[in-house]
Structure formats: structure tokens, C-alpha cells
Amino acid sequence: MSDNTPNLKSSHQPLLSVRSLSVEFGAGFKAVKDVSFDVEPGKTLAVVGESGSGKSVTSLAIMRLTDYTGGRIVGGEVMFRPAQGEAIDLTKASDDTLRSIRGNDIAMIFQEPMTSLNPVFTIGNQIAETLVLHERLNARDARLRAKELLQKVRLPDAERLLDRYPHQLSGGMRQRVMIAMALACNPKLLIADEPTTALDVTIQAQILNIIRDLQQEMGTAVIFITHDMGVVAEMADDVVVMWKGEKVEQAPVRDIFAAPQHPYTRALLSAVPRLGSLQGQPLPKRTPVMVMDGGEPRLVGETHVQNTADYAKPLLQVDKLTTRFDVGKTFLGRVTHRVHAVEEVSFDIYPGETLALVGESGSGKSTIGRTLQQLVEPTSGTVRFDGRDMAAMSHGDRRRLRQEIQYIFQDPFASLDPRHTVGYSIAEPIVVHGLIRDRKAIEKRVHELLEHVGLQPQHAKRYPHEFSGGQRQRVCIARALASDPRLIIADESVSALDVSIQAQIVNLLMELQERRHLSYLFITHDMAVVEKISHRVAVMYLGQIVELGTRQAIFENPQHSYTRKLLSAVPIADPQRERAKMRIEGEIPSPVRPVGQEPAIHRMREVGPGHWVAVEADALRGAA
Amino acid sequence: MATAQALPSSRRRFRSFELILGTLLAGGMALAVLLSPLLFPDGGESMDLMARLVPPFQQASHILGTDPLGRDMLARVIVGGKISLTVGLLSMLGAMTLGTLMGLAAGYYRGIAEMVLMRFADIQLALPFILVAIMFLAILGTGLDKVIFFMIVAQWVQYARLVRGSVLALREREFILSARAIGVGNLRIIFTHILPNVLGPIVVLMTLNVANNILLESSLTFIGLGVDPLIPSWGGMLADGRTYLQSAWWVSVFPGLAIMFTVLGLNLLGDWLRDYLDPTGQTSK
Numbered sequence: 070m071s072d073n074t075p076n077l078k079s080s081h082q083p084l085l086s087v088r089s090l091s092v093e094f095g096a097g098f099k100a101v102k103d104v105s106f107d108v109e110p111g112k113t114l115a116v117v118g119e120s121g122s123g124k125s126v127t128s129l130a131i132m133r134l135t136d137y138t139g140g141r142i143v144g145g146e147v148m149f150r151p152a153q154g155e156a157i158d159l160t161k162a163s164d165d166t167l168r169s170i171r172g173n174d175i176a177m178i179f180q181e182p183m184t185s186l187n188p189v190f191t192i193g194n195q196i197a198e199t200l201v202l203h204e205r206l207n208a209r210d211a212r213l214r215a216k217e218l219l220q221k222v223r224l225p226d227a228e229r230l231l232d233r234y235p236h237q238l239s240g241g242m243r244q245r246v247m248i249a250m251a252l253a254c255n256p257k258l259l260i261a262d263e264p265t266t267a268l269d270v271t272i273q274a275q276i277l278n279i280i281r282d283l284q285q286e287m288g289t290a291v292i293f294i295t296h297d298m299g300v301v302a303e304m305a306d307d308v309v310v311m312w313k314g315e316k317v318e319q320a321p322v323r324d325i326f327a328a329p330q331h332p333y334t335r336a337l338l339s340a341v342p343r344l345g346s347l348q349g350q351p352l353p354k355r356t357p358v359m360v361m362d363g364g365e366p367r368l369v370g371e372t373h374v375q376n377t378a379d380y381a382k383p384l385l386q387v388d389k390l391t392t393r394f395d396v397g398k399t400f401l402g403r404v405t406h407r408v409h410a411v412e413e414v415s416f417d418i419y420p421g422e423t424l425a426l427v428g429e430s431g432s433g434k435s436t437i438g439r440t441l442q443q444l445v446e447p448t449s450g451t452v453r454f455d456g457r458d459m460a461a462m463s464h465g466d467r468r469r470l471r472q473e474i475q476y477i478f479q480d481p482f483a484s485l486d487p488r489h490t491v492g493y494s495i496a497e498p499i500v501v502h503g504l505i506r507d508r509k510a511i512e513k514r515v516h517e518l519l520e521h522v523g524l525q526p527q528h529a530k531r532y533p534h535e536f537s538g539g540q541r542q543r544v545c546i547a548r549a550l551a552s553d554p555r556l557i558i559a560d561e562s563v564s565a566l567d568v569s570i571q572a573q574i575v576n577l578l579m580e581l582q583e584r585r586h587l588s589y590l591f592i593t594h595d596m597a598v599v600e601k602i603s604h605r606v607a608v609m610y611l612g613q614i615v616e617l618g619t620r621q622a623i624f625e626n627p628q629h630s631y632t633r634k635l636l637s638a639v640p641i642a643d644p645q646r647e648r649a650k651m652r653i654e655g656e657i658p659s660p661v662r663p664v665g666q667e668p669a670i671h672r673m674r675e676v677g678p679g680h681w682v683a684v685e686a687d688a689l690r691g692a693a
Numbered sequence: 694m695a696t697a698q699a700l701p702s703s704r705r706r707f708r709s710f711e712l713i714l715g716t717l718l719a720g721g722m723a724l725a726v727l728l729s730p731l732l733f734p735d736g737g738e739s740m741d742l743m744a745r746l747v748p749p750f751q752q753a754s755h756i757l758g759t760d761p762l763g764r765d766m767l768a769r770v771i772v773g774g775k776i777s778l779t780v781g782l783l784s785m786l787g788a789m790t791l792g793t794l795m796g797l798a799a800g801y802y803r804g805i806a807e808m809v810l811m812r813f814a815d816i817q818l819a820l821p822f823i824l825v826a827i828m829f830l831a832i833l834g835t836g837l838d839k840v841i842f843f844m845i846v847a848q849w850v851q852y853a854r855l856v857r858g859s860v861l862a863l864r865e866r867e868f869i870l871s872a873r874a875i876g877v878g879n880l881r882i883i884f885t886h887i888l889p890n891v892l893g894p895i896v897v898l899m900t901l902n903v904a905n906n907i908l909l910e911s912s913l914t915f916i917g918l919g920v921d922p923l924i925p926s927w928g929g930m931l932a933d934g935r936t937y938l939q940s941a942w943w944v945s946v947f948p949g950l951a952i953m954f955t956v957l958g959l960n961l962l963g964d965w966l967r968d969y970l971d972p973t974g975q976t977s978k
Contacts, residue, residue, distance in 0.1 A: 442874045444870060444873060444874060468876055469876075471874065471875060471876030472876055475874070475875070476871065476874040476875075478867050478870070478871055480867060483866060483867035483868060484867040484868050484870070484871040485868055485871075486868045486872070486886050486889075486890070487868075487890070487971075487972065487973055488886075488889040488890055488970070488971070488972060489885075489886075489889075497872070497875060497877060498875045498876065498877075501875060501876050501877050501878070501881065502876060532972040532973065534972070534973045545871075548875070552875065552876070
């Protein structure tokens with residue numbers, strides 16, 4: 070297939086060259102259509118696209134792993150040049166040839182490191198397996214090499230780690246083990262399928278650094294599959310953009326970001342939230358989103374400054390809220406350890422305001438949301454809603470509070486009952502709280518709500534599985550609005566969505582805030598979204614707020630070392646920008662403590678109007 | 694997306710095949726049993742001592758042959774279904790209702806109630822069925838109602854364990870949490886969100902349970918603890934035919950076939966019902 074890729078220079082030959090690859094699933098569903106690209110030795114090619122774009126299928130097809138997932142390669146060729154010998158067409162290679170190539174010449178890392186490691190073998194055994202198989206090492210040498218590899222991915226205490234099992238390691242450590250395994254045989258090509266998507270930002274930054282360093286050291290070519298334009302900007306040399314199974318654009322990374330050609334690439338880039346885009350502006354702002362409308366990009370929405378907050382009287386006051394969970398009991402049922410999820414956290418939310426709660430996994434941000442929604446009992450502390458103390462409320466009042474506070478979860482599919490229509494789910498809060506009694510009126514209200522969130526009334530009769538991810542989240546928002554709440558807790562509500570959908574949902578939330586004067590507690594780990602949506606930001610670390618202030622103060626004048634670390638870890642969607650100077654090391658400590666060992670509560674000091682920072686111990690400051 | 698739309702319709706057609714065959718088998722059997730007083734006014738009791746152990750398909754008046762007392766097999770198989778189906782279905786329904794409620798309560802509320810209930814269930818599962826049956830029915834006396842009552846007591850445990858297990862997995866799911874966040878009360882969560890999601894496995898267990906109950910009834914009747922042995926039932930006929938297996942196979946084979954077709958029909962209906970209840974149509978076998 071003739072293609073205008075400029076890679077046919079005679080000076081060097083590509084390591085891998087994919088030509089008009091097509092992959093089919095089931096009866097005639099083409100997941101990948103006529104895709105061609107080259108991978109140069111030692112370079113990084115990023116394949117980007119949203120869910121369903123065929124980017125993962127392409128990578129699986131290169132390894133011929135589609136054979137095991139119900140896919141068939143129906144056209145094209147994949148020429149791979151191994152260390153010795155002639156180029157091989159992987160689409161026609163025998164199973165034996167493929168087995169010798171997989172893990173040896175081409176290695177792969179997957180998104181979820183827990184599921185790709187076998188839980189019943191030690192780390193050492195699993196790395197050694199590859200070495201024994203491909204390099205024909207004996208058991209002792211393999212163990213030695215395994216240790217070297219673990220050191221290479223900067224895992225401390227490699228010797229002891231060899232005898233650990235996967236579940237004893239954190240997510241970031243497991244992903245490093247996966248990388249060590251992938252690199253065990255010095256592969257020519259490493260295929261990384263969303264390797265950092267499931268990880269926290271500071272851990273992601275570390276993993277990206279490791280991949281980049283090892284690539285330079287070993288001269289490995291990398292195919293990096295991701296949906297995150299920030300990661301692309303940091304990692305890639307060349308970029309292939311995929312959309313609906315087709316390659317729509319290919320260019321060096323600078324050109325993609327500076328002068329995107331295809332309308333889809335332009336839409337994708339315009340939807341990416343960029344850290345620093347609202348610099349100098351005190352209030353969050355809605356901006357139009359470019360969406361693909363039948364192949365043509367179209368601007369949707371308006372520019373609007375979100376001046377909705379009313380600071381006269383707080384709607385929600387949280388004072389010294391503490392939530393702990395018991396874990397680890399002795400044989401006789403005595404509690405030995407507790408998770409200190411939330412420790413003496415205090416903040417206010419005002420009517421019409423969005424307070425963002427940011428932090429990494431284990432910081433306790435979701436626990437705060439669940440405590441406020443009465444899904445979890447607090448250990449101590451007071452919560453006042455509209456001036457009334459929640460602990461002093463009667464049973465009926467607390468029930469009514471569930472009408473005034475609503476919760477939107479991260480995964481819209483998991484939070485809708487698969488056995489009921491979405492109309493039923495949306496009507497449920499109305500029925501449960503007895504807001505409307507008449508059946509016809511309820512139905513009318515459900516239709517109105519669906520229209521408010523940009524869906525159609527006839528969607529009420531459908532089931533959750535008949536919607537796309539973005540539509541499902543709209544359904545969940547409609548459900549949350551049904552009881553006419555005053556506060557909505559959005560727990561990572563846009564984190565699992567594709568960027569273009571995410572931008573639309575963020576705009577929808579802001580529009581609804583203005584129309585209905587809603588307050589949001591916006592829980593997330595994504596700093597770029599926080600910058601766009603929030604009035605004030607609270608940064609959480611190990612169950613405590615370490616910094617609280619206006620959005621502008623937090624983003625433009627971060628005071629706490631953890632806030633700075635978090636901000637510097639965010640990959641920026643701009644390849645021109647210098648890479649982060651700050652070297653981030655270290656795991657997030659565990660919030661589990663033995664009984665009797667209380668964590669120290671930070672003292673807060675005010676550094677600007679409404680800008681509070683935890684006083685740091687010198688030791689911590691030195692380490693960070 | 695063409696596949697996504699083509700798939701369900703082809704599935705649905707296949708499913709309706711299950712519905713038709715299941716209704717034909719189980720429904721046909723039930724209908725015949727219901728009409729048996731009209732079809733066989735003698736209740737399969739009249740003996741023809743001149744025509745004992747007639748092989749099937751030889752005499753027009755005894756299409757399925759006769760038993761050692763010269764009673765018509767066809768009449769007895771159909772009349773015998775009355776006891777078997779009543780015991781099988783009623784004890785299944787009773788055990789299902791009791792076990793499901795117990796399982797829902799134990800799985801959802803946890804705590805002491807769960808512990809007591811589940812240990813009790815473990816103990817009951819550990820006791821040998823026949824031994825308990827002898828004790829139980831010796832005290833209560835025999836009879837149709839007592840047999841059904843005993844079978845409910847003996848079998849609800851299976852449902853309780855199954856339901857509790859499913860509920861434990863479900864109650865941590867996000868849509869349950871989100872229902873709670875909205876302010877839905879416990880009872881409503883249990884009956885509108887949890888119960889519909891555990892129906893699939895319950896339906897499967899129900900269909901298996903009917904067959905088991907029919908056979909259990911026959912073993913109880915066999916040791917003299919069931920219904921009156923003079924009233925024909927499939928299980929009883931199977932037991933009677935045992936001694937003639939070498940010489941007259943039809944005496945035990947036809948009641949056996951009746952059980953088989955009924956159970957097959959109910960299984961097909963169960964499969965259909967399970968898929969019908971699941972709007973995603975993605976239940977794997």
C-alpha cells in the first residue's frame with residue numbers, strides 16, 4: 070500500500086514496518102482498517118486515540134496476540150527485523166517463530182500490572198522464567214540476572230524483593246517488575262499499552278523516567294500506546310493518531326502539537342486540559358469544546374466565567390473530621406491495625422462553589438466524600454450542613470440530607486443497576502424521597518432531566534449497557550440532579566472518560582452549577598481538570614489537608630512541597646517544554662498504623678488570604 | 694457496531710427455541726397430569742390380570758404396556774405425575790422462598806444473624822438426609838403435606854448459601870452504594886436492586902432442585918416414609934420396576950422418561966427465564 074510516510078530513506082531500515090494492517094472481530098466488524106506505520110530502531114512511536122479507536126488492537130496484532138482474543142488479521146503485513154537474520158512477516162509466521170520472538174525480540178507491558186503477574190509465583194521466579202526460556206540460563210544465573218534487572222528499574226532492596234509475591238507490592242512497584250520482565254532479554258522493541266494509566270501521577274512520572282532512561286541505555290524501540298496527550302508530549306518521537314480504527318495522522322511529535330492537520334487531531338488536542346491554561350485568572354472558566362460531528366469538527370459551548378460562588382454563609386462546614394477503619398484483628402477479635410483514612414480534616418464549602426479535593430490513592434479524599442454522604446461513619450469530628458450538625462440530626466433529617474447531597478461515582482457503568490432501565494434509575498431518588506407522587510409527572514420530570522444533561526427523553530427506556538461511557542455519566546448526573554440537591558460530591562467522576570467526553574462533562578457540570586446554583590465537592594487526582602473547574606483547592610496527603618487555598622494561589626503559588634511535587638509530576642501536553650527538573654522518588658506511604666500509634670496532626674499557617682499551608686517538619690522538607 | 698446489533702437478534706431466536714421446547718415438554722406433562730381424572734377416570738388402578746407385563750406397543754389398549762398387576766402403564770405414568778409434580782414443585786417453591794429470604798438477610802445485614810444462620814446451615818448440610826428424614830417423619834407421621842414440609846426444611850439451605858454468596862459480592866458493588874447514597878432504604882435496596890441481580894443463579898438451582906425433589910420423594914416412599922405407597926408416583930414406580938428390570942424394562946423406563954422430559958423441559962424454561970431476566974443478554978452458560 071503506497072503511503073506518504075517519509076520513512077523510506079535508504080540510509081536505515083525500520084525495525085518494524087506495518088503495512089495496511091486490518092483486523093476483524095466476529096463477523097465483519099473491522100477494529101483496525103488499513104493501518105500503516107514504521108518504527109525506527111531506538112525511537113519511540115506513540116499511538117494515541119480514544120477508547121474504541123483500535124490502538125490496543127493494533128498493538129496486539131503486531132504480536133499476533135489477537136489470535137487469542139477472537140480477532141483475525143484480514144489484510145496487510147507486519148515486517149519485523151530481528152537481531153539476526155532476515156525480516157519476517159509476523160502475520161504469516163509460524164507459531165514456533167512467534168513464540169521465539171515474543172518476550173525475546175518484542176516484549177510487552179500492559180496497563181494493569183496486577184492482572185499480568187501470576188499471583189502464586191514469586192517475583193524472582195517470574196522474571197527467571199523468561200530468562201530460562203529464552204536465554205537458556207540455569208536457575209542460579211537467572212536469579213542473579215533477575216536481581217540486576219530489578220536494580221535497573223530502581224527497585225530498592227532487590228534481593229529480598231525476589232522472594233515476594235505480587236500482592237505484597239504496590240501498583241508502581243508491580244509495574245516496575247513488569248518492565249524488568251519485559252526488558253529481561255534485551256528486546257529490540259517494547260510495546261507499552263497504557264503502562265501508567267492505572268498509576269498515581271507521581272508514580273507515573275517515575276515509571277516514565279525509567280522507561281526513557283532504559284530506552285537510551287539499551288537502544289530499545291518503544292511503541293507507546295496511550296490516550297494521554299501529556300504522556301505523548303513527554304515520551305514520543307513520532308505520533309500516530311488513530312480514530313475509529315483508522316490512522317488519521319502521523320507526524321513527528323512537535324508537528325502534531327504545533328500544526329495538527331486532521332480535524333480529529335485538532336479536536337482531540339483542543340479537548341486536552343492543559344495545566345497553566347488559566348494562569349492569571351481568579352475564577353474558573355467554561356470554554357467551548359471542539360467535538361467531531363459526523364467527521365467535521367464543531368465548537369460546542371460558550372466562554373463563560375464561573376462567578377457563581379457566594380461567600381456569605383457556608384453551605385457545608387467540616388470540622389476536624391476523622392475517619393478510621395479497623396483492619397487486622399487478632400484471633401480473639403482485638404483490633405491491631407487501623408487505616409487512618411482521614412485525620413482531623415476541616416474545610417468549608419460555600420453555595421455555588423466548587424471545592425476540589427486532590428490527592429493520590431490512599432490520601433483519604435474518597436473517604437471524605439463517602440463520610441459526608443453517610444456511606445461511612447466518621448470516627449470523630451463535626452459536619453454541619455446549612456448550619457445544622459449532622460450528628461445531632463434525627464433519622465428522618467439524615468435521610469433528607471441524602472436528598473440535598475448527591476454523589477456521582479467514578480465508573481458510571483458500575484454505579485447503575487444493570488437490571489433496570491435508566492429511566493427507572495433516574496426516577497428512583499424522586500420516588501424514594503416522595504418528591505413527586507404522580508406517575509405521569511415523574512415520567513415528565515425524568516424526560517426533562519435527560520434533556521438537561523444533553524440526552525433524549527426516549528433514552529429513558531434503555532438499559533445502561535446500551536449507552537456509551539460518556540452518555541452513562543450523563544445519566545448518572547441526571548440521577549444526581551433528580552432530587553434537586555444543593556451539594557454534589559463528584560468522586561473522580563470524569564477520570565475514566567475520554568478527553569473529548571471529559572471536556573464536555575466538565576462543561577455540563579459547570580453549566581448546571583450556574584443554572585441551579587449547585588455546590589460541588591470535586592474529588593480527583595487530575596490537576597489539569599481541577600484547574601479548569603474549581604474555585605478553591607484542598608490538597609490531601611495521607612489523610613490530612615496539606616494545603617488549602619484559592620485555585621489561583623494553589624496553582625501559581627504552591628507552598629507545600631507535596632503540592633509542588635504533585636504539580637511537577639503532571640505530564641504537560643507540550644513537547645517544546647523542558648522536561649520536569651524535579652526528580653521524583655519514593656512510594657506513597659501506607660495509611661495503615663498499629664493501634665496506639667497516632668499520626669501527628671499538621672499545624673496550618675495562613676500564608677495569604679484564605680491560603681493555608683501545613684507547617685512542614687524540616688526532615689520532610691529535606692527529603693522532598 | 695454491525696456485530697453488536699446482529700448478535701442479540703440471533704441469540705433471541707435461539708432462546709425462543711428453548712422457550713418453545715421447554716413449554717412443550719414441561720407444559721405438556723403438566724397439562725396431561727391435570728387432565729388425568731378425565732383421561733383415566735379409574736386413576737390407573739384397574740387391573741387386568743390376564744394382561745400382566747404386556748410389552749409396550751403390542752396392544753392398542755395398553756400402548757405403553759402393563760405392570761406386573763396388569764395395570765396400564767400410560768395411565769399410571771400420567772396419574773403418578775400428580776404426586777411427583779406436586780411434591781417437586783411445591784417443595785422447591787417453599788425452599789426457594791425461605792432460603793432466598795434467609796440468604797438475602799444474612800448477606801445484606803451480616804453480623805450475628807448471618808453467623809448463626811450460616812453455622813446452622815453448615816450443621817444441617819453435614820447431617821445425612823435419610824437419617825434425618827426417618828427421625829423427622831417418624832415423629833410427625835407420614836403424608837403428602839409432611840413430606841413437602843420436610844423437603845422444604847431439608848433444602849432451603851442450598852438457596853440460602855447460594856444467595857448469601859451472591860449478595861456478599863453484590864453489596865459491595867457501586868450501584869448498591871450509589872442507591873444508598875441517593876437515600877434508598879434497606880428493604881427497597883434488597884428487593885429492587887439485589888434480588889433481581891441474584892435471580893439468575895436461583896433460577897438455575899430451582900430447575901435442578903425439582904428433579905432432585907422428585908427423586909427424593911421416591912426414596913422416601915421407598916423406605917415407607919413418603920406418601921401412601923398405593924398412590925402411584927414416578928419415584929414409586931421406578932422403585933417397583935427395579936425387580937423387573939431384566940424381564941420387563943418398560944415398568945421402570947417409562948416413569949424414568951417422564952421424569953427426564955419434565956426436568957429437561959423445566960431446565961430449558963429456566964435457561965430461557967434467566968436470559969429473559971437479564972437485559973444485557975450476556976449471561977454465560
